[in-house]
Amino acid sequence: MVVAQRVQKVSHPSDDKRWKIIDATMRRAGNDRHALIETLHAVQESFGYLGDDALRYVAKRLRIPLSTVYGVATFYHYFTLKPPGEHLCVVCLGTACYIKGAPELVDRVSARWNVSMGESSPDGKVTLLSARCVGSCGLAPIAVVDGEVVGRTSPDELVDRIERLGNDDA
Ligand code: FES
Incomplete structure (x- = not known):
C-alpha cells in the first residue's frame, strides 16, 4: 500500500532559485525526518553554509523541531552555520x-x-x-x-x- 506523504506548505525564505534544489532533495529523500541530513548537505552545497532561515525552513518542511535540526547541524563538523569568507x-x-x-x-x-x-x-x-x-x-x-x-x-x-x-x- 502506498501511503501519500503529507507535505507541509511552507514558503521559501526568499525567491532564490536554489530553494527548488532543496525541495527536490527533500522530495527524493521522502519528505520526512529521514531526509534531514541529506537536505542539510544540499543546503550547504547550494548556499555554502546553513543559515538560520534555511534551518527554519527545513525544520518546518520536514516537521522536525528546530532544536533537533540545530542539534544535527552543529554535531557534524562538515556543516557550517556561518557564511563562508570570500x-x-x-x-x-x-x-x-x-x-x-x-x-x-x-x-x-x-x-x-x-x-x-x-x-x-x-x-x-x-x-x-x-x-x-x-x-x-x-x-x-x-x-x-x-x-x-x-x-x-x-x-x-x-x-x-x-x-x-x-x-x-x-
Ligand atoms: S589527496 Fe589523498 S591524502 Fe590528500
Whole structure:
C-alpha cells in the first residue's frame, strides 16, 4: 500500500532559485525526518553554509523541531552555520598530505589570516576547512582554493596564491 506523504506548505525564505534544489532533495529523500541530513548537505552545497532561515525552513518542511535540526547541524563538523569568507581554502589532511606537510599549510594560512580551522577570518576574506583524502595523493600536500586544486604546494606558495586572489578582487 502506498501511503501519500503529507507535505507541509511552507514558503521559501526568499525567491532564490536554489530553494527548488532543496525541495527536490527533500522530495527524493521522502519528505520526512529521514531526509534531514541529506537536505542539510544540499543546503550547504547550494548556499555554502546553513543559515538560520534555511534551518527554519527545513525544520518546518520536514516537521522536525528546530532544536533537533540545530542539534544535527552543529554535531557534524562538515556543516557550517556561518557564511563562508570570500575565498575558500580546503586543506587535505588525509594521510599522504599530512605526512607531506599539510599541517604546516594549515598553520601558515591560519596565522596569516588569523583564522581557525572551520572558521572564516575576521576580515571575511578566507574560510579555512579541512578534508580527508581528496583522491590525488600523488600531488600531496594538496589544498583546494576556490575549487581549484593546488598540488605539491608549500605554505609560502599557498599563502601567495590566496593573496593574489584577494588582489584580483580589488
Ligand atoms: S591524502 Fe590528500 S589527496 Fe589523498
